Amino acid sequence: MKTKFALLLGALLLATTAHARLNIVVTTPDLASIAKEVGGDKVEITTLARPTEDPHFVDAKPSFIVKLNRADALIEGGADLEIGWLPALLTGARNAKIQSGQPGRILGNAGVVMLEVPTTLTRAEGDIHPLGNPHYVIDPVNAKIVAAHLADAFAKLDSAGAEAYRANAKKFTDALDAKLAEWTAKLAPFKGAKVVSYHNSWPYFAARYGLTMNIFLEPKPGIPPSPAHLASVIARMKEENARVIIVDPYLNRKTAQTVARSTDATVVDVAQMPGGVKGADSYIALEDYLVNSLAAALEKK
Amino acid sequence: MNRNFWQGTIMVGVTVLIASAVSAQETNEVELLQRELRELRERMQSLEQKLNSAATNSTLLASPDSNGSAPTSASATPAKGWLPSDPLRIGRGGTYADIGFVGTFAAGGSTTKDIEGGTQLGGHDPNQNGFTVQGVEMNLQGAVDPYLRGNANLLFSVDSGGESFMELEEAWLETVSLPGNFQIRAGQILSEFGRANAQHPHTWGFVDSPLVNGRFLGADGLRNPGARLSWLAPTPFYSELMLGIQNSQGETAASFRSDGDAHAGEGEERLPFGYRHAENDRGVRHVTDLLFTPRYAMSFDVTDQQTLVLGASGAFGPNASGGSGDTVTQIYGLDLYWKWKPSNAHAGFPFVSFQTEVMVRRYQLGAFDWDENGNGGDNDGDGFVDAGIITDATGLAPAVLASETVTDYGGYAQLLYGFRQGWVAGLRFDYVTGERAAYERAGLLLVDGNGGGASLGRDPQRNERWRLTPNLTWYPTEFSKIRLQYNYDDRRDLGRDHSVWLQFEFLLGAHAAHKF
Numbered sequence: 172m173k174t175k176f177a178l179l180l181g182a183l184l185l186a187t188t189a190h191a192r193l194n195i196v197v198t199t200p201d202l203a204s205i206a207k208e209v210g211g212d213k214v215e216i217t218t219l220a221r222p223t224e225d226p227h228f229v230d231a232k233p234s235f236i237v238k239l240n241r242a243d244a245l246i247e248g249g250a251d252l253e254i255g256w257l258p259a260l261l262t263g264a265r266n267a268k269i270q271s272g273q274p275g276r277i278l279g280n281a282g283v284v285m286l287e288v289p290t291t292l293t294r295a296e297g298d299i300h301p302l303g304n305p306h307y308v309i310d311p312v313n314a315k316i317v318a319a320h321l322a323d324a325f326a327k328l329d330s331a332g333a334e335a336y337r338a339n340a341k342k343f344t345d346a347l348d349a350k351l352a353e354w355t356a357k358l359a360p361f362k363g364a365k366v367v368s369y370h371n372s373w374p375y376f377a378a379r380y381g382l383t384m385n386i387f388l389e390p391k392p393g394i395p396p397s398p399a400h401l402a403s404v405i406a407r408m409k410e411e412n413a414r415v416i417i418v419d420p421y422l423n424r425k426t427a428q429t430v431a432r433s434t435d436a437t438v439v440d441v442a443q444m445p446g447g448v449k450g451a452d453s454y455i456a457l458e459d460y461l462v463n464s465l466a467a468a469l470e471k472k
Numbered sequence: 473m474n475r476n477f478w479q480g481t482i483m484v485g486v487t488v489l490i491a492s493a494v495s496a497q498e499t500n501e502v503e504l505l506q507r508e509l510r511e512l513r514e515r516m517q518s519l520e521q522k523l524n525s526a527a528t529n530s531t532l533l534a535s536p537d538s539n540g541s542a543p544t545s546a547s548a549t550p551a552k553g554w555l556p557s558d559p560l561r562i563g564r565g566g567t568y569a570d571i572g573f574v575g576t577f578a579a580g581g582s583t584t585k586d587i588e589g590g591t592q593l594g595g596h597d598p599n600q601n602g603f604t605v606q607g608v609e610m611n612l613q614g615a616v617d618p619y620l621r622g623n624a625n626l627l628f629s630v631d632s633g634g635e636s637f638m639e640l641e642e643a644w645l646e647t648v649s650l651p652g653n654f655q656i657r658a659g660q661i662l663s664e665f666g667r668a669n670a671q672h673p674h675t676w677g678f679v680d681s682p683l684v685n686g687r688f689l690g691a692d693g694l695r696n697p698g699a700r701l702s703w704l705a706p707t708p709f710y711s712e713l714m715l716g717i718q719n720s721q722g723e724t725a726a727s728f729r730s731d732g733d734a735h736a737g738e739g740e741e742r743l744p745f746g747y748r749h750a751e752n753d754r755g756v757r758h759v760t761d762l763l764f765t766p767r768y769a770m771s772f773d774v775t776d777q778q779t780l781v782l783g784a785s786g787a788f789g790p791n792a793s794g795g796s797g798d799t800v801t802q803i804y805g806l807d808l809y810w811k812w813k814p815s816n817a818h819a820g821f822p823f824v825s826f827q828t829e830v831m832v833r834r835y836q837l838g839a840f841d842w843d844e845n846g847n848g849g850d851n852d853g854d855g856f857v858d859a860g861i862i863t864d865a866t867g868l869a870p871a872v873l874a875s876e877t878v879t880d881y882g883g884y885a886q887l888l889y890g891f892r893q894g895w896v897a898g899l900r901f902d903y904v905t906g907e908r909a910a911y912e913r914a915g916l917l918l919v920d921g922n923g924g925g926a927s928l929g930r931d932p933q934r935n936e937r938w939r940l941t942p943n944l945t946w947y948p949t950e951f952s953k954i955r956l957q958y959n960y961d962d963r964r965d966l967g968r969d970h971s972v973w974l975q976f977e978f979l980l981g982a983h984a985a986h987k988f
Contacts, residue, residue, distance in 0.1 A: 221776065221815045228820040230813060231988045232779050233710035233771035240653065240704055255950075259985040262621065263712075265704060267649035270618070294951060319510060337510075393819065393949060395893045421816045423893075 193329050196242040196269075198253045199226050200444040201308040202279045202317065204454040206246055208343040209321045213332045217242070222446030223420040227298075227393075231256040239264035242275070244328055246321070249278030250285060252305035277324045282316045283307050286374050297391030309443050310375035311351050311458060315344045350455055354462040355380065361469045365413035367404070367436070369396075369422040372443065376461070386413055388426055396426055408434045415468045417441040420448070437468040569614040569622075570982035574674045576606040582959075582971035588632050591961060591969060593686020595693075596629075596673045598973045605630040606975070607673055609641065611984060621646045625672065641672070642695065653706070658699035663765045664714050665785040666807040666829045669693050675986060677827075677888045678943060679957045679973045683902040684882030687933070688803055688833050690726025694787060696763065710771040720763035720789035721752050727801045727833060728763055728789045729754075743918075745933050747862055747911055748840040748873060750792035763789035771988075774810075781809040781988070794838030799875070805831040811988075823890040830883035837878060837911070842870035859921030862928065864914070873911050880906035880934055894948065900941040906934035929965060936964040951979040 193214040197203035203218040210216065217238050220229045226248075239245060239260055247253055261269070268275035285303025292301055307313045322340035326333035358380040366377070369388040377384040386407055390400040407413070414436045418427045424438065431438045441461055442448045451457040578598035584591045588599035598604040606629075613623040624643040630636050644659030662670045668685050670693075685693065698718025705711040721729035729752035744750060756762060769783040787803040806829070813823040842861055843849055849857040849870035857863055862871045882904035890896045908930065917925035943957035955975040962968050 223816040225816075225818050225820070228817070230779065230811065230820075231985065232773060233712075233769075233781060233988055234773045234779070236704070237708075237710050255983070255985055257985065259987050262646070262648075263655075263704070265647075265649055265653055265655050270649055271615075272618070294949070298949065395819075421818045423818060 193325065193332075194241060194243045195246060195325075196238050196244070197246040198229075198248060198257060199308075200446055201454070202246050202248065204445040204457075205308070205314055205317050205343070206321055208454070209318050209336055209340045210325055211335060211339050213329065213335055214325065220444075222442065222444035224444075225419075225421040226252055226444075227255060229253070229256045231259045233263075235260050236263040239269065240266050242266060242269055244275040244277055244324070245269040246277045246279055248305050248308075249280035250302040250305035250307070251300050274324065274327045277321065279317055279320075280305075280307055281320045283313050286378065287371075297389075298393030304371070304374050306372040306443055307375045309373070309458075309461075310379045311347050311354070312379065313375060314454060315347055318343050318347075346455060350458065354458060357462050357466050358382070358469075361466065364415075364469050365408075365411050366465070366469075367408060367413050367416045367430075369416075369418055369427060372419065373417065373441075380462070382465075386411070388416075388430065396423075401426070401430055405430055405433045408436065414471075415439055415465065417465075419443065437471060439464050439468045441465075569612045570984070572611040572613075572982040572984060573608070573980040574611070574672075574977065575608045575979075576673055576975065576977045578604045578606050578679060578973050578975045580971065580973035582969060584961075584969045584971070587971075589691070591959075591971065592680055593683055593691060594681030595691035597680035597686075598975070600632045604632075606679075609672065609674065611982075613982075613984065615648075616645060619648055621648055639692075641692075653704040655702045655704075656699060657702075660697050661695060661700060661716070661718070663689075663694040663696070663716050663718060663763075663787065664700060664702075664767045665689060665694055665765055665787055665803070666783065666805045666831070667781075667809055667827060668829065674977065674979070677825075677886055677896070677898050677945075678900055678941060679955055679975045680959075682829070682884040682886075682900070683904045683937060683939060684829065684831050684884055687882060687904050688727055688831050688880070689787075690724060690730070692724050694726070694763075694765070695724045696720070696722060698763070700765075707770075710769075712769050714765075714767040714769075716763075716765035716767075718763045718765070719756060720761060721755070725763055725789070727787075727791065727803060727835065729761075729792045743862075743928075743931070746793060746835070746837040746873075746878065746909075746931065747871075747916070747928075748793050748837060751795040751838075752792040754795075761790055763787065777814055778810065778812050779988070781807075783807045791835060793836065793840075794875075799836040799838045801836070802834045803831060805829055819893050821890045821893045821895075823888075825888045826886070827888075828883065828885040831881070833880045833882075835878050835880070837873070837876050837909075839875040840873045842872070856921055857919050859919060861919060862916045863919055863925065864916065868919070868925075871914070871916055873914075876910050878906060878909040878934065880904070894946055896945045896947070898941075898943045898945065900939075900943075902939040902941070903937075905936035906931075909934070932966075935966075938962050950983060953977045 193210065194217070195206060195210065195214050196217045196219065197206050199220045200218050200222040203216050206214065207216050219235050219238070220226050247257060267273070270276060285307065288303040289299050289301065292299065308317060318340040322336040325336040362381040363383055365383050365386065367386045367388070368384050371387055371389070371392050373384050376382070386404055388396045388401065388404060390397060408430070414434070416427045416431050416436050417439050418424050418441065420440070420442050427438050430436070440448055442451070442457065445454055445457045446452050448457070448460060451460040579602065580598060581601035582591055587601070592599050596606050598606060608628040610626045610628070611624070613621070616622045622645050625641040627639040627641045628636070629639065640660055642660055642662055644657050644661050646657040647655050650656065664670050668682055669689050696718040698716060700714055700716040702712055702714040705713060719725070723730050730750065754761070765785065765787045767783060767785040769781060771779065771781040773779050783806070785805040785807070789801060791799050791801040793799045809825070809827045811823060811825040813820070817823065845851060849861045849863070851858050857868060857870065863869055864871050884900060884902045886898060886900040888896055888898045912930050916928045918928050919925040939962070940960045941957060943955055945953055945955040947953045953976070957973045957975065959971040960968070961971065
């Protein structure tokens with residue numbers, strides 16, 4: 172009897188301590204990595220999309236409904252990146268805490284200046300996001316904005332941890348600041364250099380480091396490359412001396428390699444999500460990897 | 473220049489703030505100032521970024537776009553918020569309702585004569601040689617208020633006679649966050665029975681609906697006005713319990729109080745289900761006149777790349793075969809869905825999915841006397857039993873059918889393989905049959921009104937049938953598709969048929985997120 176009671180009490184205590192940590196569900200691994208930095212050990216982070224996964228096309232698995240049902244907060248990109256799969260999950264989740272407008276519904280892009288907000292909407296231009304290009308986290312300056320916003324949002328949900336969240340965000344921001352100088356310097360010699368990408372998901376990165384990314388293997392966002400388009404890309408790359416092609420883990424590397432062979436270009440494996448390339452498991456490690464591998468590839472030419 | 477000015481101004485501000493922060497003694501004030509400082513820093517960063525992006529954009533715009541096919545040029549101008557005085561734009565962002573429009577059409581033909589309702593059982597299936605408007609569907613959805621979500625699907629179509637019609641497919645409201653993990657949906661709703669019934673034609677993997685769905689749940693699927701309560705169980709895996717309560721009459725409740733043959737036109741020589749006329753005009757007088765559809769579904773992520781969904785469904789309600797509501801129909805179903813998608817899939821490809829559903833229907837047939845008027849089946853008084861009336865082979869008298877319960881089985885299995893971006897190959901196998909009932913064994917005749925008659929044999933609505941369907945779909949984008957499908961059909965007593973259908977579809981406006 173006594174042991175039973177003790178066990179029950181223990182379980183109850185465990186349950187309450189577990190509950191003391193904020194249970195946060197994040198749609199994508201890039202936002203999740205910043206949430207981890209800011210939340211530290213005061214939060215439990217669950218990421219829905221995998222780092223190698225195409226964030227536009229994640230399956231709305233029923234297991235995600237369960238995760239969202241039990242979440243204290245949901246962090247989403249805020250620019251319709253998850254439009255194809257998140258709304259269906261939210262309806263099933265029946266969780267008042269993460270309804271839009273609640274403190275538990277956190278938009279990652281709050282305070283971020285969105286690029287490529289279309290002035291006219293037409294799908295003749297491909298799958299364009301009406302609220303701007305959603306791939307903003309990859310710019311370290313935006314990452315700092317995200318960190319500050321997450322610290323505020325977490326503090327609202329857990330006022331006791333407010334100090335810790337702000338201190339964590341500051342630590343992360345300071346680390347980024349130190350690194351940003353190094354990264355900028357590293358890519359400075361290649362200002363204006365042309366980098367070809369498969370999908371138009373790198374404008375924030377290009378803007379930050381002064382690279383030019385206006386040649387894409389996709390004829391229009393979301394439209395698979397056609398041989399005619401690839402031929403025009405090859406001609407343009409030769410003409411404009413573009414010698415680096417970047418490829419995300421979920422994109423067709425073979426297509427990039429074919430183009431690279433005809434243009435004597437280098438294919439660089441990149442990812443926007445920490446964990447998307449081997450060994451780059453944190454935000455800073457990923458940015459380090461991206462800057463270094465791009466610098467190396469650009470230097471070679 | 474500009475940038476230096478801003479940075480300078482902000483730095484001065486920051487210094488002033490720091491100075492005052494030092495002099496301030498109260499902790500509250502220090503906190504407040506720290507916050508302000510942070511906000512200022514953010515503001516500075518955002519300004520800096522604005523400058524940067526403006527610079528980048530100007531270089532982007534300056535660079536010649538030789539082939540003109542690059543994505544829309546970047547613009548740093550944030551979209552202005554929508555105002556009620558602005559025109560309503562169909563699409564996401566800035567509207568009170570997301571509006572979507574799906575047009576689905578088919579072209580093709582079949583070796584059969586009875587395509588509509590005979591070969592093609594679904595109400596949105598291609599139903600004639602040549603072209604078919606399978607449906608033009610308008611979907612409206614959005615938040616009603618902080619407590620409810622609303623959804624409406626209006627279907628516009630043209631039938632095989634060239635007549636345009638509009639149909640209220642679904643329109644419901646749904647609670648957003650009821651306590652206790654409950655959720656209520658109410659309105660005109662598709663019953664949650666298995667997987668295919670609740671899916672709109674736009675999400676089907678095939679041109680037409682499975683045979684078992686057409687036969688048991690009806691041409692338009694099982695749907696009626698009503699409500700559904702669902703509960704997300706507190707299990708570590710996904711598990712959900714649902715209970716639907718709906719009206720049980722009308723053509724959208726085919727196995728219940730309907731004649732089960734909604735899409736066949738007037739005057740066609742088609743016998744009613746079980747050779748009994750329907751008695752379905754009594755409305756809802758008692759709770760037993762309603763349709764109940766319980767369902768339990770669960771799902772597991774087998775691995776990171778594989779997901780399994782299992783479900784068990786039931787549908788219980790009175791049927792049209794008895795006048796007093798004492799004849800009921802019970803339908804039981806099991807379904808399984810499995811999907812594999814590698815974690816580096818692009819735009820959702822490649823993938824393999826397998827879906828199967830099996831159903832059993834127990835239908836109580838009430839006693840029925842074909843000599844309803846007591847005149848020996850000669851309603852026009854010409855001395856002959858009228859055409860179409862079933863008689864007993866022994867005496868050329870109107871048949872008396874005893875009550876009995878008939879059992880039918882059916883199922884389908886389909887495999888979809890998305891082998892490269894935008895391309896999906898599919899294969900489906902359909903099977904339906906029923907146990908031979910007493911009324912089928914009785915040797916009944918269908919008379920022509922002039923003393924002649926033909927043996928009826930088995931009820932065509934319960935006869936064995938199977939179908940094999942390969943198809944190939946190309947999705948140029950998520951918003952359009954072209955699908956080519958072949959059906960090999962084998963119907964007992966009717967023989968084999970071949971059909972080829974080409975389907976084409978477009979989508980305008982908001983694209984509702986797909987359920988798993």
